[in-house]
Amino acid sequence: RKEVEQDPGPFNVPEGATVAFNCTYSNSASQSFFWYRQDCRKEPKLLMSVYSSGNEDGRFTAQLNRASQYISLLIRDSKLSDSATYLCVVKGSGGSYIPTFGRGTSLIVHP
Amino acid sequence: NAGVTQTPKFRILKIGQSMTLQCTQDMNHNYMYWYRQDPGMGLKLIYYSVGAGITDKGEVPNGYNVSRSTTEDFPLRLELAAPSQTSVYFCASNSGGNTGELFFGEGSRLTVL
Secondary structure (H helix, E strand, O other): OOOEEEOOOOEEEEOOOOEEEEEEEOOOOOOEEEEEEEOOOOOOEEEEEEOOOOEEEOOEEEEEEOOOOEEEEEEOOOOHHHOEEEEEEEEOHHHOOOOEEOOOEEEEEEO | OOOEEEEOOEEEEOOOOOEEEEEEEOOOOOEEEEEEEOOOOOEEEEEEEEEOOEEEEOOOOOOEEEOOOOOOEOOEEEOOOOHHHOEEEEEEEEOOOOOOOOEEOOOEEEEEO
16 A cells, blocks of 8 residues: 555536545554645745644645544635645655655536 | 755656755754655655665655755755655754654655656
């Protein structure tokens, strides 16, 4: 089993839709979790950290489920500009601070 | 504030040639990383460093070497380039720990023919 797994998609949704992505991780000792956004042919950039209690940033909501070892990202009222690849990142496995990336989930928002 | 700077942005190599990808950061970060990203795939860790003079292998180190003589610089050396090394290479840095955001360079697109 891969350390961090994501459905690569693509998720193809109309503007205004709500879409959710999940990411599962294999190491129960993992301590911190993030969502990064990567636009085509660009470098990844931090979208948001994921906190144990869940957190929200505008239209974006991230949640952590430690019991089932997954994190989720919910995007409400999708915009064309949300089209990108969303990378799940996990840190802190086995005392290591080295980030491990999932392969990313592609989102395409169409008019 | 420049952040993480990578050079070159594009390069074409012939099989067997060698080259160095340069990476420098001006944020005084202790941790630096080299990742490669193949089309449609996630980032795979090649090498990382937790401070000047300290380097360690990541998931896919074969065919690469690194050095970390200063906090700012973390060059990646490709010896005897092979077509399998055609990829986009990203350098990144952070302050370490569990909460440090990763800052990436713009990437270096390498083609080996």
